[in-house]
Amino acid sequence: MTRIACLYVPMFPLAARLRSEPELLPEALAIVEGNGGAAHIVAATRRARTKGIRPGLSLAQARTIVPKLIARGRDPECERTAQEALLEVAETFSPRVEDDGDGVVFIDVSGMERHFDSELELGKAAVRAAEGVGLPARCGIGASKLAARVAAELPKSPTVVAPGTEAEFLAPLPLQRLTPALEAASTLQRWGIGSIGELARLPESEVASRLGELGRELHYAARGIDPRPLIPRAMPPEFREGMELEWPLVALEPFLFIASAALDRLAARLEVQGFACKRLELTMNLEPDGYHSRAIDLPAPTRDVKTMLTLLRLDLEQTPPGAPVVGFSLAAYPDRPRRAQLSLFGPAALSPEKLATTIARLISMLGEDGVGMPMTVDGHLSDRYAIATYSPPPPPDIHRGPRKSHGLLAVRIFRPPVPVEVITRPSRSDEPGEVQIVAIKSDGDIAGDVRACAGPWHMEEGWWRSEGAARAYWDVELARGGSYRVYRDGEWFVEASYG
Amino acid sequence: VPVTARSLDAQYRLLDLRPERPRPALVPDPPPVESPQREEVTKLRAALAGTAAAKVMNATELMQALEKVRREESLPTTLAAFDTLLGGGLPRGKMVELTGRRSSVGRFAVAISALAAATSMGEAAVLVDLGDHFDPQVAEADGVDLRRLLWIRPKTLKQAVMSVEMIAATGFQLVVLDLGLPPVRGRRVPDASWVRLARTAEAHGTALLISSPYPVTGTASEAVIVAERTRLQWLGRGKSPRLLAGATTELRLEKHRHRKAGETTRLSLQVVEGLPAR
Numbered sequence: 001m002t003r004i005a006c007l008y009v010p011m012f013p014l015a016a017r018l019r020s021e022p023e024l025l026p027e028a029l030a031i032v033e034g035n036g037g038a039a040h041i042v043a044a045t046r047r048a049r050t051k052g053i054r055p056g057l058s059l060a061q062a063r064t065i066v067p068k069l070i071a072r073g074r075d076p077e078c079e080r081t082a083q084e085a086l087l088e089v090a091e092t093f094s095p096r097v098e099d100d101g102d103g104v105v106f107i108d109v110s111g112m113e114r115h116f117d118s119e120l121e122l123g124k125a126a127v128r129a130a131e132g133v134g135l136p137a138r139c140g141i142g143a144s145k146l147a148a149r150v151a152a153e154l155p156k157s158p159t160v161v162a163p164g165t166e167a168e169f170l171a172p173l174p175l176q177r178l179t180p181a182l183e184a185a186s187t188l189q190r191w192g193i194g195s196i197g198e199l200a201r202l203p204e205s206e207v208a209s210r211l212g213e214l215g216r217e218l219h220y221a222a223r224g225i226d227p228r229p230l231i232p233r234a235m236p237p238e239f240r241e242g243m244e245l246e247w248p249l250v251a252l253e254p255f256l257f258i259a260s261a262a263l264d265r266l267a268a269r270l271e272v273q274g275f276a277c278k279r280l281e282l283t284m285n286l287e288p289d290g291y292h293s294r295a296i297d298l299p300a301p302t303r304d305v306k307t308m309l310t311l312l313r314l315d316l317e318q319t320p321p322g323a324p325v326v327g328f329s330l331a332a333y334p335d336r337p338r339r340a341q342l343s344l345f346g347p348a349a350l351s352p353e354k355l356a357t358t359i360a361r362l363i364s365m366l367g368e369d370g371v372g373m374p375m376t377v378d379g380h381l382s383d384r385y386a387i388a389t390y391s392p393p394p395p396p397d398i399h400r401g402p403r404k405s406h407g408l409l410a411v412r413i414f415r416p417p418v419p420v421e422v423i424t425r426p427s428r429s430d431e432p433g434e435v436q437i438v439a440i441k442s443d444g445d446i447a448g449d450v451r452a453c454a455g456p457w458h459m460e461e462g463w464w465r466s467e468g469a470a471r472a473y474w475d476v477e478l479a480r481g482g483s484y485r486v487y488r489d490g491e492w493f494v495e496a497s498y499g
Numbered sequence: 500v501p502v503t504a505r506s507l508d509a510q511y512r513l514l515d516l517r518p519e520r521p522r523p524a525l526v527p528d529p530p531p532v533e534s535p536q537r538e539e540v541t542k543l544r545a546a547l548a549g550t551a552a553a554k555v556m557n558a559t560e561l562m563q564a565l566e567k568v569r570r571e572e573s574l575p576t577t578l579a580a581f582d583t584l585l586g587g588g589l590p591r592g593k594m595v596e597l598t599g600r601r602s603s604v605g606r607f608a609v610a611i612s613a614l615a616a617a618t619s620m621g622e623a624a625v626l627v628d629l630g631d632h633f634d635p636q637v638a639e640a641d642g643v644d645l646r647r648l649l650w651i652r653p654k655t656l657k658q659a660v661m662s663v664e665m666i667a668a669t670g671f672q673l674v675v676l677d678l679g680l681p682p683v684r685g686r687r688v689p690d691a692s693w694v695r696l697a698r699t700a701e702a703h704g705t706a707l708l709i710s711s712p713y714p715v716t717g718t719a720s721e722a723v724i725v726a727e728r729t730r731l732q733w734l735g736r737g738k739s740p741r742l743l744a745g746a747t748t749e750l751r752l753e754k755h756r757h758r759k760a761g762e763t764t765r766l767s768l769q770v771v772e773g774l775p776a777r
Contacts, residue, residue: 350623358666358668362666366651366652369652370651372649373645374645375645376639376645385634386635392649393647395622402577402617403577404577405612406641407578408637408640409604409608409745409768409769410768412632454733454739477733481600483731496634497601498604498731499605499632
């Protein structure tokens, strides 16, 4: 037996807008469609409605009633993302979900009785889940899409229509519940038909002969018969959030403030689906026209808003869009979050998500060159190094003991080498090289008479290139303490200290 | 059957059996099943204290018990002179400070050895290198597995302390903070920062080694070791010997919360062979 649940968001344009700007909820806010004199109200907040603002009023009329009325145009981007969020909530209950647009979603809940105590509990869970993504939805459950939709539109939520009682459920309801914008409504009113039940009691053939095919369908609907099957939608490949701004933004901070809210919503949607963000794409609509887009690859899939926002800030600071921003959308490429495998016998592995978040924060603080895995570089110069993305191999399965240290004298490399003045004397016959170092002079701490000095050792690298090096090295111990590696390459430099 | 069982139970109650005498049961207990245990499991159970082993019932509890045991282990640097002073190595969940003046040798060598030991065990380790003195070639020659090492190069002391705090909270088992040579880059940080670092290390079981040219951690550290009286060893005599062979330095236990201070050891280090320009 097919059971269908319908999630319905009343006044969807308003709900979608309030999801993006929740601070407007207590205000007298109206959502307007059309421009100039044709602008009319399509939805309004409770505060506006209590003051007499109704859908259908022109904006001028509404402003006459409430001068301080806040008017917002319908935002297709907000509504699209709100609908996506609603669909994602629905998909947490069943993989068979149909998108009916404008805040209406049908869910095939057949067989779900094993997971919930009753269909009422299922409906309550669905409403709670929708509220979790910022949408005040109602839920109705019935055997057909029609029954579920009508049940969802009732103020009491959730409403469950028991199997086989669709006709009884619909009978007392006014005809408008069936089809709100029905052309035949006036004809039926002239017949004295006010409720769905009264229509259902009429002979089907008589209604069909007078109202045509529409009448037959209407009569079917009135009897609770809805042959339309549920058509499941395909899974979206990406998650997108965004909005059009009321005024152009020039500064970074206000933009990040709005982007942060969008990222929050994005993270909530990703969490509902059990995904994390692997790649973030930002598209900004610029004033007067044009757009600017960029992509940020994350070190590992994450849902941490702070991390994503930090990376966004870093990226925008480095390459600003160059024009005021009037709208934006953020798209997250989903990926399964990585989980660390706990180990009984070996060292614990780091949590990839936690590691990615920490490294992203460190990069935002120190720059990309300041954090990473050190790598050696071919060549003989000590101050050469490379940094790669830190991605440690998994720890061994079995705990193993440490390898014994070689006990080597470490060197502290100076980057860049410290230029010094050196006083030398000619080498004696039993000493290598042409000169030996007697003293070092500099403005810094590396200065003084030399107690002992060994060298030189010659090193030549890349002589065939313009940036090649030809150095003579000495190891030097100063009388005041400290041991250094000094070299001459035209000028004298201290390359490292023994430490 | 239930009625019979109930009546039998009532009859046995009336018999007033003595407690030491086993009470007849309708269904006898099944014989214990001898499960073949892996050698590792047997060793693990043997490693646990008797009371803990009896209490461990499932994998989660076993991991918690192992974590407790692991916390009590030290992370050796494999430099006997240093490990002896600390009673086996760097204690996990504690902060140890190693200080030494510019002229002393050994601070960086101990740091590299600790990193080499930890990475050879498969642990992920971090070097926060404030002076930007780290040379990957030397470290690799000393046995550091560079793939497991995260190298952080902050510009100021404040950034360095913040990095250590972030990293310790991520779950790294060894974090080495080297403050470089004097003067230390950036201003001093408040003493409370070091207390916070010590607490973070304790909360996450991280062994934290602070290598600094002068004492900075105050009372927050578990132990303070001073490297002093360095002597370089030259091959050859006079002012122009032939080769720098190595160095010895004296390590003195300045402070320890659980050991008597004042103990000294001698650390011997040798020059890397096959380094550039050698």
